[in-house]
Structure formats: C-alpha cells, structure tokens
Amino acid sequence: xxxxxxxxxxxRSAEQKRKITQRVTQALVxxxxxxxxxxxxxxxxxxxxxxxxAGVMVADQQRAP
Amino acid sequence: xxxxxxxxxxxRSAEQKRKITQRVTQALVxxxxxxxxxxxxxxxxxxxxxxxxAGVMVADQQRAP
Amino acid sequence: xxxxxxxxxxxRSAEQKRKITQRVTQALVxxxxxxxxxxxxxxxxxxxxxxxxAGVMVADQQRAP
Amino acid sequence: xxxxxxxxxxxRSAEQKRKITQRVTQALVxxxxxxxxxxxxxxxxxxxxxxxxAGVMVADQQRAP
Amino acid sequence: xxxxxxxxxxxRSAEQKRKITQRVTQALVxxxxxxxxxxxxxxxxxxxxxxxxAGVMVADQQRAP
Amino acid sequence: xxxxxxxxxxxRSAEQKRKITQRVTQALVxxxxxxxxxxxxxxxxxxxxxxxxAGVMVADQQRAP
Numbered sequence: 511x512x513x514x515x516x517x518x519x520x521x522r523s524a525e526q527k528r529k530i531t532q533r534v535t536q537a538l539v540x541x542x543x544x545x546x547x548x549x550x551x552x553x554x555x556x557x558x559x560x561x562x563x564a565g566v567m568v569a570d571q572q573r574a575p
Numbered sequence: 576x577x578x579x580x581x582x583x584x585x586x587r588s589a590e591q592k593r594k595i596t597q598r599v600t601q602a603l604v605x606x607x608x609x610x611x612x613x614x615x616x617x618x619x620x621x622x623x624x625x626x627x628x629a630g631v632m633v634a635d636q637q638r639a640p
Numbered sequence: 641x642x643x644x645x646x647x648x649x650x651x652r653s654a655e656q657k658r659k660i661t662q663r664v665t666q667a668l669v670x671x672x673x674x675x676x677x678x679x680x681x682x683x684x685x686x687x688x689x690x691x692x693x694a695g696v697m698v699a700d701q702q703r704a705p
Numbered sequence: 706x707x708x709x710x711x712x713x714x715x716x717r718s719a720e721q722k723r724k725i726t727q728r729v730t731q732a733l734v735x736x737x738x739x740x741x742x743x744x745x746x747x748x749x750x751x752x753x754x755x756x757x758x759a760g761v762m763v764a765d766q767q768r769a770p
Numbered sequence: 771x772x773x774x775x776x777x778x779x780x781x782r783s784a785e786q787k788r789k790i791t792q793r794v795t796q797a798l799v800x801x802x803x804x805x806x807x808x809x810x811x812x813x814x815x816x817x818x819x820x821x822x823x824a825g826v827m828v829a830d831q832q833r834a835p
Numbered sequence: 836x837x838x839x840x841x842x843x844x845x846x847r848s849a850e851q852k853r854k855i856t857q858r859v860t861q862a863l864v865x866x867x868x869x870x871x872x873x874x875x876x877x878x879x880x881x882x883x884x885x886x887x888x889a890g891v892m893v894a895d896q897q898r899a900p
Contacts, residue, residue, distance in 0.1 A: 583642030707778030
C-alpha cells in the first residue's frame with residue numbers, strides 16, 4: 511500500500527505520466543512513510559465525453575480542460 | 576466534492592450521459608447541499624465481457640443488459 | 641449494473657442519502673435504460689480532513705464545504 | 706452487494722476473467738454470506754503504460770508483469 | 771497488480787475477510803497469471819445506510835442484506 | 836479533473852496528508868497541465884485488517900506496514 515488512482519480526461523503522454531508517478535510515489539515515501547515497493551499508481555484515462563464538472567461534460571466546456 | 580463514479584457496460588450515447596449527469600448533479604445540489612462547481616461526475620464504460628452479475632458476465636447473459 | 645459511487649465529506653443525513661439514491665436510480669432507469677434491480681448506489685463519507693480541492697483540505701477551507 | 710473491482714494491466718482473456726469471476730463470486734457467497742444475485746464483479750483493464758509499481762510503469766519493468 | 775477492491779455492508783469478521791482474501795488472491799495467481807507479491811486486496815465496509823440496491827438502502831430492506 | 840484517490844492503512848496525521856496533497860496537486864499542475872481548482876484528492880483510510888498484500892492482511896504482517 512498505498513494504492514493511488516488518478517482519473518482524468520485522456521491526453522497526457524506516457525512521459526507525463528511517468529513524471530507524475532515518480533513525484534506521487536516520492537511524496538508517499540517521504541511524507542507518508544509508505545514502503546516504495548508496495549506503492550501502486552494507476553491512471554484511468556477517460557474520453558472528454560465521460561467526465562463532467564459542474565454538470566457539464568469537459569467535451570462541452572468552452573475552456574480547455 | 577462530491578465525486579460521482581458511474582461504472583457500467585458501454586452502449587449509452589453522449590446525450591444519455593449528458594442527461595444523467597444533469598439529473599445527478601441537480602440531485603446533489605438540491606438534496607445534498609453540494610456546491611455546483613465542485614461536483615464531478617465520471618462515466619466508466621466497460622465491455623460486456625468485463626462486468627459480471629451473479630457470477631455471469633453481461634456478455635453471457637440471456638437477457639439484455 | 642450500473643454501480644454508482646458517491647464520495648464526499650460526511651455530514652448528510654440518511655434521509656438526504658435516500659432522496660439522492662432515488663433520484664440517481666430513477667435517472668439511470670429513465671435516461672440510461674438500466675434495469676432497476678441491478679442498480680447499486682454507494683456513499684463513501686470522508687472526514688473533512690481527507691478531501692482536498694485545489695490543494696486545500698475541506699477542513700481548512702474558509703467557506704462551508 | 707458486494708461490488709468487486711479488479712484493476713490490472715490488460716492481457717487476460719475472456720475465459721480467464723470468467724474463471725476468476727466464478728471463484729471470487731463463490732468465495733463471497735461461501736465465506737462472506739453474500740447473496741449470489743447481488744454480487745457484481747468488474748474488470749478494469751489498463752494499458753501497461755498506466756499502471757505503476759514502486760514508481761515504475763509496468764511497461765518499463767524488466768520482468769514480465 | 772492487480773488491485774482488488776471489495777465494497778460491501780460492514781458485518782463480516784476479520785477471519786471471513788482473511789479467507790476471502792486468500793481465495794481471491796489464489797484465483798488471480800492461478801487463473802490470471804498475477805504475481806503473488808503484487809496483489810492487493812482491500813475491503814471497504816459501509817454502513818447499511820450507505821449501500822443501496824434497486825433504489826433501496828440495505829438498512830431499509832425487508833430481507834437480510 | 837483530475838480526481839486522485841489514495842487508499843491505504845490509517846495512521847497518517849492530518850499534517851502528513853496536507854503535505855502529500857500539496858505535492859500531488861503540484862505534480863498534476865506542473866507535469867499534467869491540470870487546472871488547480873479542479874483537482875480533487877481524497878484519502879481512504881482503512882483498518883489494517885482490511886488491506887492485504889500478497890494474500891496477507893497488513894495487520895498480520897510481521898514487518899511494519
């Protein structure tokens with residue numbers, strides 16, 4: 511443990527996910543006393559038609575997600 | 576907050592998801608005193624081979640999902 | 641299916657959850673062609689110290705959650 | 706209830722998922738007193754670039770996942 | 771991986787959870803080619819007022835959960 | 836978006852969670868182009884009897900979690 515699930519709209523590269531994974535994992539080890547080898551991080555990429563904020567799908571928002 | 580995750584078998588249209596999002600969001604505002612701008616709703620579409628009820632995959636059920 | 645998970649800061653009553661459950665369930669039946677008996681709705685009540693928005697715990701926010 | 710979510714890297718066949726579903730469902734009925742018809746099992750297949758262990762994506766691991 | 775989340779109404783003993791964990795873990799190793807040391811199983815116990823089936827809270831159902 | 840769920844065994848302080856939240860949020864903004872105000876981070880504290888690794892509950896492990 512711990513298990514970290516990151517749910518967002520698809521569009522980030524493998525390299526971006528790698529960097530985020532490293533920073534999240536490091537934060538959990540340093541500030542959360544988690545054991546490195548037991549930390550799991552998963553990314554759940556959703557289409558912009560499947561993620562809504564304030565009742566509006568990201569696909570339908572005027573601004574960039 | 577809140578965050579609402581809806582997991583089901585794929586097959587609903589963007590328009591169906593929009594309507595459901597609006598009704599769920601409205602219910603949380605009216606009956607749950609949630610702040611509109613902080614409500615997130617996400618849809619997790621799964622293949623019918625990845626969702627089982629009573630030990631049987633939806634893909635293998637005799638009736639419509 | 642579907643399975644609906646609602647994650648938020650604790651503080652709503654059983655009656656509020658009942659009403660939200662009914663409205664969410666009804667929306668899924670009417671707009672999502674879901675079968676009533678297979679719809680599951682779960683509430684995950686978290687302490688205000690365990691839910692952060694924009695990097696700030698709800699417990700530390702100036703405004704009401 | 707209960708609802709069981711299994712998150713892993715894609716690559717298992719429909720037949721493997723069927724077998725796992727049956728064993729998990731049976732365990733919940735026999736050892737958890739769950740009612741068969743209310744047990745839901747869902748599989749969440751992720752790309753090997755979206756699942757990290759110990760800070761390293763499965764896609765980047767030397768060993769087989 | 772994989773990560774298995776089991777969400778249900780509280781009431782099972784530590785011994786019941788131990789047995790279920792062992793059977794689920796074994797199924798994933800034998801039928802899913804998962805590596806034993808990377809399998810995580812988590813139980814999410816909810817009050818009967820926070821789990822609804824078919825629009826009705828388990829706490830309000832006539833039959834046993 | 837995104838929504839980040841961190842599931843682990845209870846035992847970390849509010850201050851530890853605050854620090855982790857800030858680092859995770861910052862990583863998502865800097866490396867994931869996420870909008871600060873839409874980032875949600877939630878902590879799901881479980882008893883050591885409800886989190887198993889390699890088929891063994893953390894509560895039953897010889898080493899520290």
